[in-house]
Amino acid sequence: MLFEKLEGIVIRVKDYGESDKLVWIYTREKGKISCIAKGAKRPNSRLAACTQLFTYGIFVIQPSSGLSTIRQGDVINNLSSIKKDIVLTAYSAYVCELLDKVTEEKISNPYLFQLVMQVIVYIDEGIDAEILKQIYDVKMLEVLGIKPRLLSCSLCDRNESLVGFSLKNGGMLCNTCAHQDSNIIFLRGQLVKLLMIYSVLDITNLGKINVSEESKQILSRIINNYYDEYSGLHLKSKKFLEQLDLFV
Ligand SMILES: [Zn+2]
Numbered sequence: 001m002l003f004e005k006l007e008g009i010v011i012r013v014k015d016y017g018e019s020d021k022l023v024w025i026y027t028r029e030k031g032k033i034s035c036i037a038k039g040a041k042r043p044n045s046r047l048a049a050c051t052q053l054f055t056y057g058i059f060v061i062q063p064s065s066g067l068s069t070i071r072q073g074d075v076i077n078n079l080s081s082i083k084k085d086i087v088l089t090a091y092s093a094y095v096c097e098l099l100d101k102v103t104e105e106k107i108s109n110p111y112l113f114q115l116v117m118q119v120i121v122y123i124d125e126g127i128d129a130e131i132l133k134q135i136y137d138v139k140m141l142e143v144l145g146i147k148p149r150l151l152s153c154s155l156c157d158r159n160e161s162l163v164g165f166s167l168k169n170g171g172m173l174c175n176t177c178a179h180q181d182s183n184i185i186f187l188r189g190q191l192v193k194l195l196m197i198y199s200v201l202d203i204t205n206l207g208k209i210n211v212s213e214e215s216k217q218i219l220s221r222i223i224n225n226y227y228d229e230y231s232g233l234h235l236k237s238k239k240f241l242e243q244l245d246l247f248v
Helices: 080-084 086-102 110-125 129-143 189-200 213-230 236-244
Strands: 004-016 020-027 031-037 056-062 068-077 162-166 171-174
Touching: 004 031, 004 086, 004 110, 020 086, 020 110, 031 056, 056 110, 080 086, 080 110, 086 110, 086 129, 086 236, 110 129, 129 189, 129 213, 162 189, 189 213
Parallel strands: 031 068
Antiparallel strands: 004 020, 004 056, 020 031, 056 068, 162 171
16 A cells, blocks of 8 residues: 655644544645544544644655545644644634635645745744734735735836835835825835835745834735735635734
């Protein structure tokens, strides 16, 4: 019988029947795979620990064209800070749900795996989860194929004197074009740069990044409006994050 050893993170879990679980794992090697974990609902099952949401580990899988079967799992990092904190859990749930929504099964994307793992590990290490979400959101727009224009003016292509974000035009506007959108959100120089950094930064090189609460709020509004307008996605975890009302 053929087995595969895959590195991955559990991004969705559902009870299945009396004692089994359905588990979706995002893996480095194969992308997203859906699995059955037989007996994993029983507390003494050797699959109980490795089939919890956000578990990062090495999984031994028996592949199938439909549901694969998890035979074994060794936890690399159980992300315990996230599991203990409702706000960090909410952010991580968002990261995983968005990943789940934008990916098909069994299509490998090592870049995406690296991005998601790095964001989750940073959240667990206590780096500002809202900033991480914003960076992730901007990068996921590229994966979705609806990347906003952040490095130059959306109307005239100039890459200097950028003054604000235009939802209607899908990106930044320069000071000459700013009047073309009466709903433009004007941004101070630092915020224009911050959005550029979000878009080009290699997340594994994230250094110390300080953003004021006010700036975070402005960027959050821009990014959320952009998703609402162009992505067609409705995420439960996003609603939950909004209900936590973190900007008060
Ligand atoms: Zn312009």
